[in-house]
Amino acid sequence: MKKLIYLALFLLVTTSCKDFLQEDPASLMVDSNFYKTEADADAAIVAVYDGLNDQSNIFYRGIYLLAELPTDNAECGQGVANANIFALKNFTYGPVNDRIYVLYTAVYKTIANANIAIDKIPAIPIADAKKNRLLAEAKFVRALLYFNMVQLFGDVPLVLNQVTSLGDVNVPRTAAAKVYEQIVADLEFAEQNLDATNATGNVGRATKASATGLLAKVYLTLKDYPKARDKAKAVIDNAQFGLVDSYFDVFTPQNRFNKEIIFSIQNKGNTGASNGFAMALFLPRSTIPLPGGGTVAGNSADVPTVEFYNSFKTGDLRKNRTFFTEYDAGAGKVTFRPHWYKFFDPSAIANLGEGTLNYPILRYSDMLLTYAEALNEIGGPSTESFEALNKVRRRAYGKPVATANATIDLQGLTKTSLLDAILDERRWEFGFENQRWFDLLRTGKLISTLQAKGITAIKNYNLLFPLPQRELDVNKSLTQNPGYTN
Structure with missing residues (x-):
């Protein structure tokens, strides 16, 4: 073979x-x-x-x-x-x-x-x-x-x-x-x-920060928390990167090369060859009417659970970027059960193989949450671990990232409850980015979490x-x- x-x-x-x-x-x-x-x-x-x-x-x-x-x-x-x-x-x-x-x-x-x-x-x-x-x-x-x-x-x-x-x-x-x-x-x-940075001709290629960021995640998985902390901090301190002000804008086609993306899979799109981000599998099936007749050729194959949709807290702006339940393609608004929305490209509504969005593998928010988790594992909750987590939370609720906010910020948690909070935040931050299994597996919470949600068929050997x-x-x-x- x-x-x-x-x-x-x-x-x-x-x-x-x-x-x-x-x-x-x-x-x-x-x-x-x-x-x-x-x-x-x-x-x-x-x-x-x-x-x-x-x-x-x-x-x-x-x-x-x-x-x-x-x-x-x-x-x-x-x-x-x-x-x-x-x-x-x-x-x-x-x-x-x-x-x-x-x-x-x-x-x-x-x-x-x-x-x-x-x-x-x-x-x-x-x-x-x-x-x-x-x-x-x-x-x-x-x-x-x-x-x-x-x-x-x-x-x-x-x-x-x-x-x-x-x-x-x-x-x-x-x-x-x-x-x-x-x-x-x-x-x-x-x-x-x-390269430390990507010149115009090399946009989308891996950089030094890509390797450093991936090392942070590898070390976190290996439970080498000091190295995970140091590698994540190196990316956090890199002036090239930071949180985009609006979570929504991280995934807009016109903003696909932004300061939050440390490494992503590139999709060209708009070539007429259907070589862009393929969207059919996660869009509603025969539901959204098109102005010229017919409907968007979605298939409703890959869909979120309603429990995940309902898990977002009131005011969390990530919910309406991760999912959508209604849309108007120009022929009238229709509603449907929750579907993934994060990588939807409206410009390819009539040709779902021509999406121009990239698929993120490493984002700046991932480094903040990796840093918070590593710090918590090393010494329990600290000012730094809470701040790294709270920056992600503030952006999620539309607040200034660098300004403390008593209504949004978490504090006073135990080591165990802080880890649970980080995992919740990772779930809301990275839905549809293929991180949930790895996060639960890494922290030893995969089986217990799924069984608590009624997914009782999972067995110990299913960890691999x-x-x-x-x-x-x-x-x-x-x-x-x-x-x-x-």
Whole structure:
């Protein structure tokens, strides 16, 4: 399987760099004559980022189906027809689940792209600074993907080089601790070698702050709270970044490059090729009329739970940015059950594959809440931990971020109650951003929280997802996570 992945990736990388309609046999790209020039190196990194943009399989929906849908945030809407998706929500899934398989293989395809770049770029004659920056970008993406994989599956095959022979295919699972060591090593290299800022031509690429911010989250997951605190604080103190005044404006198409975004998946949109942010799955189904006739082609597949919708407190402005229950597309207002609204792009109302919004992976508010959580774990509630949390809260209620507000600010909580408050805040702040599963898993509250909400089918072994059976059939070196059978 991995040989097929490699061949598919190689074709993707090479055909993206030449006009394949041009008859030029001399330009036929093979491994021996590609990866020779600076342009080849640039193309290799574009292929790495392009893998992240595979939103149906990775960001946003692939991980959504494992990190948002099974939680108290989301449920299956009327547009879901795939029994494997219902199984994920109902905790009846097993190793034979096409959605798990699609995510797993898509991630490894993109990791393979990163590995090819990391192996090949060192031999290309490029200035050292740029060479190291390109390698750092590939390592950042590899670290990001392995971070998601190790949280979802535990021990996973740690593939760090280009697959070139059958002997490289049957890779056994690597202990999670070793995978995390590699994640940290990749991010430390990225932190040292990525650009500090993105010039116009590099907008959307990972920067030093992207690596630092991701390290903060990795260390928080590893319960290395002093390092999590320090890395989060480094981003918080970076003058490039800050909270956008209005939560609503973080996600508007015209403001998709804003000071709150530390790293996001890029979507172009408005190209006529339906290569933008795909919105059909989370918009209402045949409900919103269009001025020229017909209705918005939503599918109501990915929808929030009503409990999540109702959990927002009075005055929390995030509610009306995260969800919507009515809309007028120009042919009259209609109402419907709560649907996700955060990534809705009105300019693509008639062509839902042309959304221009990016998908955020790291935001400034995440660093504030990471910092608050790390401080609380180190020494309990403190002035600093409350202030970091309260800045996020003030913005949520439309108050000046830097000014104390007695009606909004939290204070006087115990260590346990402060952690609960941070988790609540993360839920309201990051709904539909695929963080809920990871937050509950990291804090040991996944099972108890879901069971308290009536999701009683979850069992202890569901803390990890099963490796796809197809992978075990092909790679006899793999073993399955406990609790799962065919």
